[in-house]
Amino acid sequence: MHQELTVLQRFAGTFLKDVNLGVILLNTDFELIDISDMACKVLGVQKSKVMNRPMEQIFISLPPEHQLIQRQILDGMIIRNHALSWTNNQQRYELLLDSNVLRDDEDRIVGAYIIFKDVTNLRSLEEQVQRSDRLAMIGQIAAGTAHEIRNPLTSIKGFLQVLRKTFEENGMDRESGYTDVMLSEIKRINELVNEFLLLSKPKHVSFEAIDLSQVLKDILPIINNEALLHGITVEYEALYGLPHVIADKELLKQVFINICKNGIEAMGDAGRLTIIERVDKEERKVNIDIRDTGPGIPLFVIDKIFDPFFTTKAEGTGLGLSVCQRIVHDVGGNIRVSSKGFGTTFTVSIPYS
Ligand SMILES: Nc1ncnc2c1ncn2[C@@H]1O[C@H](COP(=O)(O)OP(=O)(O)O)[C@@H](O)[C@H]1O
Numbered sequence: 509m510h511q512e513l514t515v516l517q518r519f520a521g522t523f524l525k526d527v528n529l530g531v532i533l534l535n536t537d538f539e540l541i542d543i544s545d546m547a548c549k550v551l552g553v554q555k556s557k558v559m560n561r562p563m564e565q566i567f568i569s570l571p572p573e574h575q576l577i578q579r580q581i582l583d584g585m586i587i588r589n590h591a592l593s594w595t596n597n598q599q600r601y602e603l604l605l606d607s608n609v610l611r612d613d614e615d616r617i618v619g620a621y622i623i624f625k626d627v628t629n630l631r632s633l634e635e636q637v638q639r640s641d642r643l644a645m646i647g648q649i650a651a652g653t654a655h656e657i658r659n660p661l662t663s664i665k666g667f668l669q670v671l672r673k674t675f676e677e678n679g680m681d682r683e684s685g686y687t688d689v690m691l692s693e694i695k696r697i698n699e700l701v702n703e704f705l706l707l708s709k710p711k712h713v714s715f716e717a718i719d720l721s722q723v724l725k726d727i728l729p730i731i732n733n734e735a736l737l738h739g740i741t742v743e744y745e746a747l748y749g750l751p752h753v754i755a756d757k758e759l760l761k762q763v764f765i766n767i768c769k770n771g772i773e774a775m776g777d778a779g780r781l782t783i784i785e786r787v788d789k790e791e792r793k794v795n796i797d798i799r800d801t802g803p804g805i806p807l808f809v810i811d812k813i814f815d816p817f818f819t820t821k822a823e824g825t826g827l828g829l830s831v832c833q834r835i836v837h838d839v840g841g842n843i844r845v846s847s848k849g850f851g852t853t854f855t856v857s858i859p860y861s
Pocket residue numbers: 766770771772774800802803804805809813814818819820821823824825826827828829830852
């Protein structure tokens with residue numbers, strides 16, 4: 509019996525250090541008797557400083573309703589799977605919490621325990637799944653309607669061009685001006701529909717081994733041209749002999765054009781766009797950084813930029829980045845963004861084998 513107890517005690521000690529759970533033990537005075545390492549980390553406390561102190565004092569800066577746990581739990585209240593958010597040092601944790609009292613042989617309450625799990629990653633996974641569900645649905649709608657829109661547009665465009673020619677031949681400048689406007693609006697609808705089509709699962713994807721340097725060199729004239737119009741300089745740092753990635757070349761061109769265009773649009777009439785190639789040998793990924801010297805992306809916006817239809821531009825579609833993300837995810841890669849007040853860097857990461 510005696511030996512069993514020490515094993516149990518040893519287990520308790522090791523458990524509190526090793527386990528990836530927040531564990532807190534309290535006595536009947538609501539004082540902290542023991543705490544696991546993980547709880548210290550999540551709650552941002554130091555074990556030696558909080559031991560044997562009343563819970564209210566430990567989190568004295570928080571109003572009672574924001575305390576992790578209330579004194580009432582010592583009255584015998586049982587808590588199961590209570591979800592709550594906890595912010596410590598700008599880091600936000602999503603926690604699932606259980607608690608119950610501990611009783612002695614006579615059924616008297618002698619303390620309480622609180623156990624919580626960190627489910628922050630699960631939560632964001634859930635959000636990702638919801639987002640890609642939404643994307644898939646938009647993709648289906650897009651595939652169904654985009655062609656239906658594009659075909660009549662093509663004939664409208666054709667007849668308008670005929671009209672414009674006739675107007676021009678008859679010196680009807682005003683009318684030919686109208687047809688110009690109509691044609692450029694049609695061009696805009698066409699571009700929108702093209703983005704829609706990219707959003708739906710493209711039918712003619714051809715996966716092949718490609719050199720990302722080559723993709724970037726192919727689109728550089730387009731980027732340079734766009735940049736020149738806005739007085740922006742483009743810098744391109746190529747690496748010789750990048751490992752090849754398996755992807756669709758045309759789709760990847762879209763990705764880099766979209767991201768570079770966003771950068772140029774963000775900068776207004778001056779600035780620098782830098783494209784850098786890197787190889788991460790450890791993770792076996794090719795990374796392409798696209799950096800601009802624009803105003804950056806505010807924190808409250810950055811979570812949404814990959815959402816379809818999210819845009820802050822009067823003429824934007826909000827589809828560019830969601831299309832990019834879908835294309836890159838489909839080849840097992842990811843796009844990260846970092847923006848700290850001044851300038852923005854998008855990093856497209858694609859695995860190689
Ligand atoms: N380089 C950037 N700098 C600042 N904001 C950006 C940048 N790239 C994207 N954004 C933000 O993300 C939003 C979504 O971009 P996107 O999906 O390409 O749609 P759109 O360009 O049509 O607005 C933009 O409206 C803008 O607010």
